[in-house]
Amino acid sequence: MVSLYRTIRSIQRVGLREWWRQMQYIGDAKSGTFVGADQFGNRYFENRNGEEEIPGRHRWVDFAQHNYHASQVPPEWHSWISHIRQDPPTADPVVQNLTPSWQTPWVENMTGTRGAYKPYNTAKPKINAWEPKVTGRA
Structure with missing residues (x-):
């Protein structure tokens, strides 16, 4: 819980706009x-x-x-x-x-996003889905 004294002191240090942004994003006032x-x-x-x-x-x-x-x-x-x-x-x-010079730049983990790695398989599936044969009625 943020005390009134700490809140006023934080507003004086970082300004009202930055204090409001911190309260919305991290829920605490820090300076x-x-x-x-x-x-x-x-x-x-x-x-x-x-x-x-x-x-x-x-x-x-x-x-x-x-x-x-x-x-x-x-x-x-x-x-x-x-x-x-x-x-x-x-x-x-x-x-x-x-x-080292050979190291690639750091990238964030994209799991759960559209940029996630999705492997594909080129092997023939072992189980095939059933496909019914449609014939006309006589």
Whole structure:
């Protein structure tokens, strides 16, 4: 539950329009330092003040799309947001030098959408559907 004090403080920090958008999309008012963005347009934030947020909830992502899911977060940002890495990918030299040149760009999981992979089979089916023979009546 968002307290009145926290709501007023958040409106002062991010502005009324951004506060309203956050309440509609994530159901909570958050304000923090912008850390970076990824190729999907998702924005990543961090709030270093420990007293303002629940422990473990001080890093978050602001998704670019309204219909969002976890596979829209690339692996390098996932490791930062899950506290596997201390520094974000924009400031971590290990992550920047680790990406090999042969690796394809990260794409989200398209399962359940029109872009999902659908394999096809070229083998003859073992069971064929019954097709009735139509003959004229005498």
